[in-house]
Amino acid sequence: VKKRKLLSRDPNTTTAGDLMSPPVGVFRPDMTVAETIEQLRVMTRDAIVTYCYITDADGRLQGLVVMRDLLLARPEQKLEELMARDIFALPAHMKLEDALKLALSRHxxxxxVVDINGVLKGLVRGDELFAEQAIEISAQAGSMVGVEKEERLNTPLGRSLLLRHPWLQINxxxxxxxxxxxxxxEDTLGKLVILxxxxxxxxxxxxxxxxxxxxxTLRGMTLGDLKPGTERALVMKEGMLGLFNGLLVGVTAGAGMALYASMQGEAQPLMMGIVVLIAMVVSCIVSGLAGALIPLGLKKAGADPATASSIFLTTASDVASMGIFLTLSTVLLL
Amino acid sequence: VKKRKLLSRDPNTTTAGDLMSPPVGVFRPDMTVAETIEQLRVMTRDAIVTYCYITDADGRLQGLVVMRDLLLARPEQKLEELMARDIFALPAHMKLEDALKLALSRHxxxxxVVDINGVLKGLVRGDELFAEQAIEISAQAGSMVGVEKEERLNTPLGRSLLLRHPWLQINxxxxxxxxxxxxxxEDTLGKLVILxxxxxxxxxxxxxxxxxxxxxTLRGMTLGDLKPGTERALVMKEGMLGLFNGLLVGVTAGAGMALYASMQGEAQPLMMGIVVLIAMVVSCIVSGLAGALIPLGLKKAGADPATASSIFLTTASDVASMGIFLTLSTVLLL
Structure with missing residues (x-):
């Protein structure tokens, strides 16, 4: 039941605060270890207390004491002597998506969870965030091709159809x-069917x-590798990779075309191979650039960078590759 | 440095035991709380002790005591009275991939980590497993299209080319x-260039x-939704979805073909639309079945279900779709 509840949440509007339960195990900094243990004995009857949170008179989170340190301290020691300060807390208003990224390296x-004034508002269990994180990340491969995050293996047929079909029509x-x-x-194709x-x-x-x-690019965004200011280098790198991959694949494809064309008795097999090579290089540069620019652009526009990214990419690479190939063929082969 | 170490591991050969560090916080069941606290005071000088693990004379893991229970117990109580039994442990020989799945819902x-006799051999930190899990899952979208797990945004251009290019050539x-x-x-295409x-x-x-x-299908495998015996239903469902999606998309595509053909003054625009419709239905059934069968087959063969899955799928769907379309066109339109 809990998983379903989480799944129905929209990670773009859900906040860390939406996942939290009321705080337990809250103490004042001037309490002694002995007093704390007595209170814990009562608290733990109804709740699972994992850490002791220390707040000031206004409820602001000051620090955290782990049970081990409480266990090994002297009974008269005060919590403020034992507590870790500057502890990690999730802002209540933070989007779930961003909270997940911060939790990724912590575990x-x-x-x-604190409000903008640092007041302790509640607690979020790590396993809830963790389950959500796994679902988020694994959703990526699907959302590129129009599969909604909520679809799982046990989703009924009709619902799956409803979820996936609109994307296919748009595509x-x-x-x-x-x-x-x-x-x-069409004229060019009529004259050279081999194309x-x-x-x-x-x-x-x-x-x-x-x-x-x-x-x-999406992997880098998910794992938090994409630092501000590195976008330009990323786009350049993908353009260069498009150039080199296009060149190497273009040689193979061009050789294939030349061979096939000469087997078919076409008039200009070598030139046909060259057309394939040039078209492959140019269109692979375009699609490499598009593969990096599309998720960056979607993110900049405030959208999920994976969703429908494949539609934009396919359109760009189809138009570029077939358009360039047929233009070159018309100019160089007819 | 640690992340790089993890990344260089092959999840198919790495075991839970490879990630573990020596056990700390190990006690005998007949020790009292007071004795345990005294020993902990010494142990915690050099090590971070999170839980107390209870082992028998042969080193077999018997249970676990959390610090909170130790804190709230009476000094003369024995650990065996406090410990949780039947606790979750990772078998040392378990493949990392499977260990990650078990840890997913725990956090x-x-x-x-125990050996086959239940002897406590070491401890694995959750955040290490967690980081590995995120990398594993986020690798999936890439490995479908020939991007290796180890490639990240900061991978040098030459290395990226080397990692990605072979896949493009195979494709x-x-x-x-x-x-x-x-x-x-080619004859058919020469007579009906519109095809x-x-x-x-x-x-x-x-x-x-x-x-x-x-x-x-891959998402279901990653999140552990794919239960043994449900494969058949999954394949059937994807075949049915192929049928319905093919039918609905085929109607739009067929209408597009009929409209375009009549604008071009072709002789049989309606029949051309019908050919598109039938070909779309049959080939979408094929590709839906292939989309489910390919990862299931790769897994059964002991391979990673995501890797290169897209090559097999593209080949199957290209051959099916264009082959069926052109066969039907040759039979029905010429």
Missing amino acids: YPVYP LLTAFVAAAVVGIF AVFLPVMAGQTGNTGCQALAV | YPVYP LLTAFVAAAVVGIF AVFLPVMAGQTGNTGCQALAV
């Missing part, structure tokens, strides 16, 4: 855009290059 | 297979349907 059983509209670009070159055989190869390879760039 | 700060070879299928129908315009639409939409099935 505490319980996190205190089809963008595929029509790519088809329209191809349609412009039609290579259209899906061009679109597929360009798409793959872009998908790799997209996957690496 | 303890520390996990005990190109499979794209040639799909192109060869299209090549069989060439719709080839990328067919391949793209079919691929998307399969990608959704693949993403949901």
Whole structure:
């Protein structure tokens, strides 16, 4: 039941405060260890107390005492002598998505939640955040291709259809855009039917290059590797990778085209191979750049960087690859 | 430094035992609380003791005492009265991948590691497992498209090229297979150039349907939703979703084809739309089934279910979609 509750939350609007339960194990800094243990004996009858939280007269979180230190202290020692200060707390208004990133490297059983004045408002259990984190991250591969976060293996057929289908229809509209670009070159295709055989190869390879760039960029965002100011270098790197990958794949694909064309008795097999090579290089640069720019742009626009990223990428790489290939063919081969 | 160490590990050969450090905080069941506290005072000078582990004379793990219970107990109580029994422990020989799945729903700060006889061999910190888990899960979207787990945003250009490029070349070879299928129908394409315009639409939409099935299946495997015996139902469901998605997308795509064909003055625009519809339905069923069967098959074969899954899927859906479309066109339109 709890998992379902979490799953139904929208991580873009849910805050750390929405997940919290009321604070337990709260003490004042001037209390002694002996007094604290007596109070704990009562508290633990109804609640699980993992840490002792120390607050001032206004309820502001001052520090934390772990049970081990309480156990090993002298009974007359005050909590303020034992407590760790500057402890990690989640702001109540923080979006769940950002809270998850902060918790990623910590792994505490319980996190205190504070308001903007530092007042302790509640506690969030680590395993709840953890389960949510795993769901968030594993959702990424799906949301790139229009699978909603809430869909799981036991989602009923009708619901799955409803969740996935709209994306396919939208994608089809963008595929029509790519088809329209191809349609412009129907004359060229009529004169050189062999080009039609290579259209899906061009679109597929360009798409793959872009998908790799997209996957690496999203991974970097998820694991918190993307530091402000490094975006430009990332985009440049993916453009360069598109260039080199396009060059190397273009040589193989171009050789394939030249071989196939000469087997078919076409007039200019070598030139056809060169057209494939050039088109592959240019369109792989475009799709590499797009693979990095699309999630960065979606994030900048305040959207989830993974959602529907694949639609934009496919459109860009389809239009670029088939458009460039057919333009070059029209100019150089006819 | 620690993260790099973890990243260089192969999750298929690394075991829980490889991550562990020597056990601390180990006590015998007949020790009293007072004795335990005295020993803890010494132990905690050099080590962080989070839980007290209770072992028998042979070193077998018997139970666990949390600091809070030690704090609230009477000094003369024995640990065996306080300890939780049947506690969760990771088998030392367990593959890291499986250990991560067991830890997913727990979120303890520390996990005990035992050998096959139940002897306590060491401790694994939860945050280490946790960091590894996040990297594992976030790697999935990438490994589907040939991005290695170790690639991060700061991976040098040359290394990224080396890591990603082989996959693109292999994918190109499979794209040639799909192109060869299209090549069989060059006569058909020469007579009806308009079919060439719709080839990328067919391949793209079919691929998307399969990608959704693949993403949901992989998510289910990652989050531990895939129970033994449910594989058949999963495959059936994805086949049915392929049918319905293919039908609905096929209607839109078929209408698009009929409209475009009649605008172009083709002889049989309606029949062309029907060919698109039928081809879309059949090939979406194929790709839906493939999207579920490929990761299940890879897992059964002992391979990582995500790695290169997209290559197999693309090949299957390209060959199916373009092959069926052009076969139907040849039979029904010429």
